[in-house]
Amino acid sequence: TIRRLFNANRYATKKTLAQGILDLALLASNAAQLKYLLRIGESHEFYTLLLALIVSSICLQVIQAIVCVVLGLILDINNVDQQKIADICNNVCLTIIIVTVAINVIISAFDLKDDGTRHI
Numbered sequence: 001t002i003r004r005l006f007n008a009n010r011y012a013t014k015k016t017l018a019q020g021i022l023d024l025a026l027l028a029s030n031a032a033q034l035k036y037l038l039r040i041g042e043s044h045e046f047y048t049l050l051l052a053l054i055v056s057s058i059c060l061q062v063i064q065a066i067v068c069v070v071l072g073l074i075l076d077i078n079n080v081d082q083q084k085i086a087d088i089c090n091n092v093c094l095t096i097i098i099v100t101v102a103i104n105v106i107i108s109a110f111d112l113k114d115d116g117t118r119h120i
Contacts, residue, residue, distance in 0.1 A: 012086075013072045023068075026104065027061050030054055033107065046110050057103045064096040 034054045037044060044050065071089040075082045 008077055012077055015072075017072060019068065023061055023064065026100070027058065030058050030061070030104075030107075034058070050107060050110055053103050053107050057100055057107065060096050060100045060103070064093055064100065067093045067096070 034051075037047065037050055037054065041047065067089050071086060071093060075086040075089065077083055077086045
C-alpha cells in the first residue's frame with residue numbers, strides 16, 4: 001500500500017482557514033452589536049465602555065486575520081528557516097484569540113438587548 005505522508009504545512013493552512021471562518025461569525029456578531037449600540041446611542045448605561053470593547057474586539061480580529069494570513073498562506077512550516085517566525089505568529093494569534101474571547105465575555109455580561117424587564 002502507498003502511504004501518504006503527513007504534510008504539516010497543508011494541515012496548518014487548512015486549520016488556519018477554518019479558524020478564519022469561525023472568526024468571521026464573531027466579527028459579524030460584533031458588527032451587529034456595534035450597529036445596535038450606535039442606534040440606541042448614549043442612552044445606554046454602558047455606552048462608552050461597550051463602544052470601546054466592541055471596537056477593540058473588531059480591531060483585534062482584523063489583526064488576527066492578518067497574522068493568520070501570514071501564518072497560513074505565506075509561511076511554510078516545513079522550511080526550517082521559517083519555523084521560528086511561524087511559531088511566533090502562532091503564539092501571537094493564540095494571544096489575540098484569548099484576549100478577544102475575554103473581551104467578548106465582558107461584552108456579553110452587559111447584555112445589549114433589552115428584554116423588557118427591569119430589575120429593582
